[in-house]
Amino acid sequence: MSDVTLDALPPRRFSWRRRILEGGGLWPAVPALVYLAVFLVAPIVTLLGFGFVTLDRGQVADGSFTLEHMTGVLTDPLVWRLTWRSFWVAVVATTLTLFLAYPVAYAFSHLQGIWRTLLLVAIISPLLTSALVRAYAWIVILGGRRGLLNQTLLSTGIIDQPLQILNTSMAVLIGMTQIHLPFMILPLLAVLAERDRRFEEASLNLGAGQVATFFKVVVPMSLPGIVAGFALVFAVSYTNFIIPQLLGGGNYSTLAVQVYEQTIVVLDWSRGAALATLLLGSCFLMILLITAVGAHLTRWSEVPK
Amino acid sequence: MTQSLFDRIGKAVLIGLACLSILLLVGPSLIVIAISFEPRGYIAFPPSGFSMHWYGEVFQNRQLMDAFLTSLRVAGLVMLVCLALGIPAAFAAIRGRFGGKSALNAFLLSPQMMPGMVIGIATLFFGAYFAWRQSDLMLVVSLSVFCLPFVVRIVMARLAALDPGLDEASANLGAGRAQTFFRITLPQLAPSAIAAAAFTFIEAFDNVTVALFTSDVRARPLPVELYYLVQFESTPMIAAISALQIGFSLIVLVILARTIGLDRIGR
Incomplete structure (x- = not known):
């Protein structure tokens, strides 16, 4: 009789429907996975591959594997000079964003009501505005004699010669710092808003001053946010080619600007691909380094095994 | 409380x-908005008067208006593609019961790790393989890869915060799985x-x-x-275009504030 009871189980033809509606499977993600495989993974592989082959009008010449482009890029002193410039511009801009972002994020965690909302609007609205708009704003402010900064300083008599800021590294640094500020504030906001205030109270009750409490309790507790923000802002600064081009002037170049120029202006795709590989590789190395240093600095927060 | 000088x-x-x-x-955004009202042909702050002259120039500029329409069309398509791919993917990433879920999440969010320039160049090179040239379609494809993580992240955060009790209550009250999905889960998303x-968008x-x-x-676009330009x-015409873009982004800001709340954006 046991066979009969087995037959009385719910009919199996409904089970596929049930499984779909439960959403327990991988299948809903399949379209996105296929899409990314075709339009992200395959293109990236193509990009990396193009650095190692000879191209003939956009087509790979047969059996033309070569290290020529890669060695050409790696032995070019100009490439190394520009990589170094990209690196230090990104490091300085990222450090400046950290010093400007931290006080805002800290202030935010102490604000209430309408001020809190207004500050949040001030932080998020630049994120939704094109970086071009903000780069243009800096051209207007820093620009030559007609620039707003020079107009103001000249008319008030603080200076008698216009300052030359636009088309220098200084302008690139100012632009990058300001444009990437929200990327640094947001991760800090998350850790600082959720921190346990009792540690600070304990520190103050035990006689530490407010400055000491800030540097010995608040800052160390927010290290994960600092590391996340630093890695993110470093990556976007290092690979940005719009800001150096618009604020650095026509002759100002970085590694990222070179990648753009080789692929769009010079149309040397092999060299462009080799430079892009160098850009991506060095960027990932730096991110790994930042995360490793971050993990080392926050190792006290892990549960000892 | 007494404070030391330090x-x-x-x-x-x-x-x-x-x-x-x-x-x-x-500050910079406010300055741009102010100079967009400049009546004369060059930039001054504060502007020498108030005029909508440069806004008129923008709307009469055929090339700019064509570019605006192209961008509108492309952004609309990118939005549809990302929603169609991203929402189901977020479902699998949160509700799925299978091995390798963290690998799936990492892969779905991986375009975020790539600078926009790299995604653009990679798509361009990939297209060259098939003699596929720069076009609106290529733009939609490359931008949808770039934007997919935004949809996945925002929807995942919401799905993870949903109360499973509501689904159970629905089932206990006799609703079928389909009914529960369409009348309980989806509206919450x-x-x-x-x-x-x-x-x-x-x-x-x-x-x-x-x-x-x-x-x-x-x-x-x-x-x-x-x-x-x-x-x-x-x-000042560029300032007028910029001011319009800032206005546009404020509309999006209001939509975000009304739907998921501004607090959640950075998470």
């Missing part, structure tokens, strides 16, 4: 830096889907780092057009 200086430095930083965040749509509409490489050279000119 503490007071520390507090002053902190407040000073915070004010400088807030000024940097909003609506706000995050709207937020994801708005965010994706503005990111696709504003994007220049991907678009410079994959957009049609004869029918440029607005950001690419603007990029070339900014490089060679600085008329």
Whole structure:
């Protein structure tokens, strides 16, 4: 009789429907996975591959594997000079964003009501505005004699010669710092808003001053946010080619600007691909380094095994 | 509470830096909006008068209006593609019961790790393989890869916060799985889907780092057009376009605030 009871189980033809509606499977993600495989993974592989082959009008010449482009890029002193410039511009801009972002994020965690909302609007609205708009704003402010900064300083008599800021590294640094500020504030906001205030109270009750409490309790507790923000802002600064081009002037170049120029202006795709590989590789190395240093600095927060 | 001098200086430095930083965040945008009302042909701050002259110039500029329409069309398509792919993917990433879920999440969010320029160049090179040239379609494809993580992240956050008790209650009250899915689960996702749509739209509409490489050279989208304009000119007309873009982004900001709340954006 046991066979009969087995037959009385719910009919199996409904089970596929049930499984779909439960959403327990991988299948809903399949379209996105296929899409990314075709339009992200395959293109990236193509990009990396193009650095190692000879191209003939956009087509790979047969059996033309070569290290020529890669060695050409790696032995070019100009490439190394520009990589170094990209690196230090990104490091300085990222450090400046950290010093400007931290006080805002800290202030935010102490604000209430309408001020809190207004500050949040001030932080998020630049994120939704094109970086071009903000780069243009800096051209207007820093620009030559007609620039707003020079107009103001000249008319008030603080200076008698216009300052030359636009088309220098200084302008690139100012632009990058300001444009990437929200990327640094947001991760800090998350850790600082959720921190346990009792540690600070304990520190103050035990006689530490407010400055000491800030540097010995608040800052160390927010290290994960600092590391996340630093890695993110470093990556976007290092690979940005719009800001150096618009604020650095026509002759100002970085590694990222070179990648753009080789692929769009010079149309040397092999060299462009080799430079892009160098850009991506060095960027990932730096991110790994930042995360490793971050993990080392926050190792006290892990549960000892 | 009494404060030592040292503490007071520390507090002053902190407040000073915070004010400088807030000024940097909003100041440049406000200056751009102000100079867009300049009646004369060159930039001055404060503007010498109030006029909508440069806005008129923008709307009469055939090339800019074409670029605007191209961007509108492209951003709309990118939004649809990302929602269609991203919402189900977020479902699998949160509700799925299978091995390798963290690998799935990492892969779905991986475009975020790539600079826009790299996605743009990679798509351009990949297309060359099939003699597929820069076009609106290539722009939509490359931008949807770039924007997909935004949808996945926003919808995932909402799905993870849903109360499974509601689904159970629905089942206990006799609703079938289909009914529970369409009448309980999906409506709860609506706000995050709207937020994801708005965010994706503005990111696709504003994007220049991907678009410079994959957009049609004869029918440029607005950001690419603007990029070339900014490089060679600085008329108040650019300020007018910028002010319009800022207005656009404020609309998106309101949508985000009303749907998922501004607090959640950075998470």
